[in-house]
Amino acid sequence: MSLTRLDIFNLRLFEKTRLEPCSGLNLVMGENASGKTSLLEAVHVLATGRSFRTQRMESVIRHGARDLMVTGRLRLDDRQVSLGIRKGGGRTVARINGKTVRSQSELAQALPLQVIHPDSHELLSGSPAERRGFLDWGIFYQSPESMAHWQNYRRALIQRNEALRRGLNDKALDVWEVLLAQSGEAMDRARLSYLDTLLRHVRELETLLPGNEGVDIAYRRGWREGVDLKTLLQTARPREREMGYTLSGPHRADVVFRRGDVLLADGASRGQQKSAVLLLRLAQVAAFRSVSGRSAVVMVDDLPSELDEVHRDAVLALLQGLDCQIFVTAIDPRQIDARGWLRFRMFHVEHGRLKEVR
């Protein structure tokens, strides 16, 4: 699967821009503030409806414009699919093949995307929510039916917290706790099963990125081991009534990444962190392929930063082995050795103007 065409309207400094990428490596180069990251951001908006740089979509809309639009053409085996999204004034309209779709997640299913950018080390050192998002990316693609458990869980969690705050009786809590326990334990099983798959791919790829051998992922499910969630919720009522919210469950899950005795969150250099995050996220792409038979699009913003030549080349070799469509940005194209890539295109961007140079 690959994007064969991308049209961007009113996104950051792009007023109207077309990109025709190849199905292999697409290198986007340009000076600082030329618009390289914005180009990747456009692909991300198309796939997810969100930016990977900001929560405030208004700041992504070109100054002076009311809304932004990104459309793309995807080649899936021998089929063509067109995707589009328009965002502005708090409204989103998403389309597939010209038809408005109800949920943004339909675009995400059509265009699986993995992005690694300069803040991606937050997977290791940021908030647990970041790491739950990492797990849930995998589950969304490995077992989309599990997302229904997650939605049920979230709904029940809001209701139970409300009941706790309003001091409702045990009977009112019972209803929500049954739902929380059922959906929460299903979510936990899905996460465990995903981590199992993922770890196998980490083991397969780790030797390709020097310094990552033995990277390990320890899962913390969000409530005490050996206790079923329903019992735990019941026994925690007195304390949680005081607090006004639910203290345990898969919404408090986390994962810890380490290599031997070293916690990658604070015991690794920035370069080691970047290389570990690349390994973990690219293992997700490999796991996705093995489970679904489909390929994802991979984007690496500012690939050369923090990495020495050995690691840059190793990352490129790993990317090549994934056999996906890749977008890479760099200030200096000499830092990207694209010899050996049969499918390769290079673009130069300058003040929001894009030119194919190879």
Ligand SMILES: Nc1ncnc2c1ncn2[C@@H]1O[C@H](COP(=O)(O)OP(=O)(O)OP(=O)(O)O)[C@@H](O)[C@H]1O
């Ligand atoms: N909403 C907006 N409307 C118009 N221009 C914008 C908007 N938001 C940001 N810009 C401009 O976009 C440029 C930043 O683009 P971008 O971050 O994509 O560059 P880059 O090439 O990735 O830079 P770097 O290499 O420094 O990371 C800046 O010139 C900024 O002023």
